[in-house]
Amino acid sequence: MRIWSWIWRGLLATLILLLLVPVVIPPFFDRIYYRGPVSGHFDGQRFFNPDGEQGTGGARKRTPLGMAWRMMTIKDQEPWPAHVATQPGYPASAGVTCPLKPARALENWARCVAKADPKRMFVTWIGHSTVLVQAGGINILTDPIYAERAGPWGLLGPKRVRDPGIAFDDLPKIDLVLVSHNHWDHMDLPTLKRLWARDRPLIVTSLGNDTILKSVGVQAVARDWGGRVQVRPGITVTIERVHHWGSRWIRDRNRALWSGFAVTLPGGNLFFAGDTGPGDGSWPVEDAKDGPYRLALIPIGAFQPREMMSGNHIGPVEAVDAFQKLGAANALAVHWGTFKLSSEGLYDPPKLLHATLAARGIARGRFRAIEVGQNWEVAPLR
Known part of the structure; x- marks a missing residue:
């Protein structure tokens, strides 16, 4: 011993x-990722949350070393398993006359569905914050990460406990990628390099993150909060304010901006919150202006202990708050059950989500926590 x-x-x-x-x-x-004029959330050197700095390290101020020590000494509420079996999924096919075949046929299937009815929306949870959304004739991928570890060089950081819900080679051609910020579990450079080499998608992100991507040969379009990027006629991405922070090497803290996204689509818009804390609660109210939202992708995990995580991540209760403030018709829970980033048990986030929905009289089918690899056809707005 x-x-x-x-x-x-x-x-x-x-x-x-x-x-x-x-x-x-x-x-x-x-690193210096961005140079530009001073604004209400950029002081000329670093970005900040206009509703307060509680989003850069938790409610209690800690040094990077102090935060690392606290994370190492947190007592888990419930140990996570080393691996959770994943049933590889494919885009939903219920009620579709197009033939559905695995692997290489997915791209043709998606084109068939889009041609049949561009207002149909299919969403598949690949894991963590990575979601495949098929709507309006395009394939959208959010914060794609296929790495085994969420950290530097593929050697450090928490290990994946669930395999991706769709194998990389089985992905249809991706048209649009949304990258919310530069944390390792959201900006996975090897995955983004593979996507860029294979599909040359339009990659949309917030200020400064394009510099990081460019350093590995990946082209991206970066905008400030409120900025817009046209994907094609009738489909536009708006960069939305959320409450978070950014860093890859500790000393480069907040050199690049963090964001959510609103995507205009036939049948109702898509909202992706990226990664966010609650802040003062104003960001979902502000972002609601770019609805109405047919579907919101909202994080629910990595929320314990609250004295550390409250400024960084929303938990299930705050996620339902955001869902209601956004006025979204439906929501999909993300950012849980893939990488162990905090002390709650593997299934604590969906359990608390379901309890919160029941307490507020919201049908569970409107805000779903599905398994990795599962998919969902989301009804259009009326």
Whole structure:
């Protein structure tokens, strides 16, 4: 037992030294991703939340080293399994006359469905915040991550416990990619490089993130909150304000902007919240102006302990608040059950989501927490 104690101490000391490196060598780990005029959320050097800085580290202010130590010493409410079986999925086919075949036939199937009725919307949860949305004749992918670990070099960071709901090679041709911010579990550069090489999709993100993507040969269009990008006639992406922060190397904190997105689509618009804390509760009210939303993709996980996570992530209760303030007809729960980022149990987020919906008299079918690989045909707005 004694030798294991020394091994543990050695590993802990090594990790602390690694975490100290960005502090003692700041020029190497800092980056300038964006230069532009001062605004209500950019001070000329770094971005910030206009409703308060509680979104950059939790309700209690901590140093990066302090946050890392707190995360290492959190007692889990319920241990996660090492792996959860995933049933690989394909876009929904209920009521569709187009033939559905696995793997390479998915692209032709999607085109067939879009041609039959562009107002139909099919959504498949691939895992974490990665969702395939097929509507308006295009295939949309949000914050795509196929990495085994959500961290640097594919070696550090939490390990995936669920395989992707659709294998990368089985994805249909992707037309539009939405990248919300530069955290490792949302901006997975190897996945984005593969998508760019294969499909050359339009990648839309917020200010500064395009610089990171360009460094690995991936082209993206970046806009400030409120900016718009036309995908094709009748389909436009608007960059929306949410409450979060950004960093890849600690010292580059908030050098790039974070955002959500509204996408105009036939049959009702799509909202993707990216990653967000509650802030003062004003962001979903503000973002509601770009509805009406047929579907909102809203995070519900990585919310415990609240004294650390409240400024970074919304939990299920705040997710329902956002759902109601957005005025969305339907919502899909994301950002849970794929990478262990906090102390709650694997299924705690959907359990609390269902309890909150029941308490507020909202039908569970309107705000769904489906399994990875499952899909859903979302009815158009009336």
